Amino acid sequence: MKVGFFFNDPSPHSGGVFTYQQDIFRSFLELAAESHHEFHVICEHDKQEDFSALPGRPPNVHISALAAPEPPLTPRRRVVRFLRRVSGTGKRTFTKEKGPLISRPAAVLAGNQIEFTWSIGHYEHEAFDVPYITTVFDLQHRLQPWFPEVSQGGLWDIREEFFSRYVRRAAYVITGTEEGRREIKNFYRVPAKRIRVLPLPTPSFCFDPPETGNASRLQALGITGRYLYYPAQFWAHKNHANLLHALRLINDGETEPFQLALVGSDHGNIDHVRSLARTLGVDQQVLFLGFVTREDLTALYQGAFALTYASLFGPDNLPPLEAFALGCPVITSNYDGAHEQLEDAALFVDALAPESIAAAVRQLLQNPDLRQQMIEKGHIRARKWTATDYVREIFSILDEFEMVRRCWQ
Structure with missing residues (x-):
């Protein structure tokens, strides 16, 4: 034809x-x-x-x-x-x-x-x-x-x-x-x-990432310690708001608070997210990085403690696949289709319940073996398709x- x-x-x-x-x-x-x-x-x-x-x-x-x-x-x-x-x-x-x-x-x-x-x-x-x-x-x-x-x-x-x-x-x-x-x-x-x-x-760029230079890239982006990562454009459905509430719970009582690296272009909701971060008192831990290069994107995945994917839209999404391939454990909202797409390689949470997101982060923090298991399962899932x-x-x-x-x- x-x-x-x-x-x-x-x-x-x-x-x-x-x-x-x-x-x-x-x-x-x-x-x-x-x-x-x-x-x-x-x-x-x-x-x-x-x-x-x-x-x-x-x-x-x-x-x-x-x-x-x-x-x-x-x-x-x-x-x-x-x-x-x-x-x-x-x-x-x-x-x-x-x-x-x-x-x-x-x-x-x-x-x-x-x-x-x-x-x-x-x-x-x-x-x-x-x-x-x-x-x-x-x-x-x-x-x-x-x-x-x-x-x-x-x-x-x-x-x-x-x-x-x-x-x-x-x-x-x-x-x-x-x-x-x-x-x-x-x-x-x-x-x-x-x-x-x-x-x-799974995007092909994730299978051949740069081997060096991540530390300097992260430092230039303002990363100073352990951090959670969320690449998502600033639409309302990306649910940054509940992720900020979760960040406050995660860092409550922590001597080394997590930073939250947010990557994505603004589609009208970033001012609301910035204002909420100030109201919750977490604005010093939140990095609004905007649109970043692919090299920086890769470095952010590879250095993150976890991807906290809070989006409420399904039935499938790309960032968890990118994280799998780049060795970043995935915590994801339980959107319709999530279990089918991601199988057993992610921790699923109720992304409208900040305590659910916080509990998943603590689970990985308290159980390094589980975190490593999630990384290994992610690598397997990433290469399936x-x-x-x-x-x-x-x-x-x-x-x-x-x-x-x-x-x-």
Whole structure:
């Protein structure tokens, strides 16, 4: 088949989405020659030269750019585009070709006779007549609609429109866990056989970390002793608030208090977190490190006493996998899907109960053997599923659908 591969090249500041998509794309380029399909990487017009110059691009991988957006935008379309960008659901822009108004993706698919498409993120398009794979990371607007990042300013309606349109009509929907499959089936009535579970792969950068220089990196970041670590952008659902309450309990009576290293970009909630840290009297122990380099990120994992992953959203998450691979014990919230994703390699807590988080930290503190066992289990879990495994499963799905697609021209 001729397969269109939508790759929207996210910013590093998007966090886990960037890590995941870059890893899948890199593995795709490495493995594409194993497949008999013809791939067209579909990118924005201004990215065509960058993609075309990729070293080692296999002969069955071509670069097909979308047409340049057509200015000017009407005020209404400018508002719609802004809201979609803020919500992370992609963007719609249109171009005229011989009269009718058609979408840029539809035009590039038709021009290259694409028979099937795959996107590794929430890439929105209007080319419904071409069968496609779409990916669902979470449906938290349905499960926890009270969080502002999935509800306020019309975001609930935008997310619902997106999933209703793209999930229901997809040939295959990819999700990371059986919990994710159940949610997609229950909320959008997609038949189970069209939902495929491909776990989030452990990021490849974690398997080959730098061997030296961590001490100086940590010192430069303000680390002065033992610390807990939480890489998470400052959304409300990341639950920094209850983690700060836990930190106060953990350090109560300790002669050597734990620091808490927080890494991530602000999405409107950091002022609240800073204010709460001052109110609780733990602001001197909390490091707000913002966006850090991958080298610093790795050093923080490797030096931490534990990852305290307090997020309330599931059904799967990347930071625990990164921690596993880099030898950092994991304490995690018991989000839906957590046990399935992380198996027995983590300590699970009620992240809305600060005393539960504090008890898990004390458990590792009082039992060094348990902490070492968690590190060893984490290493095993981290290597169970990689981006290579993920891409090969996608190729198997393409092979399967090829038998269907040959039924029409």
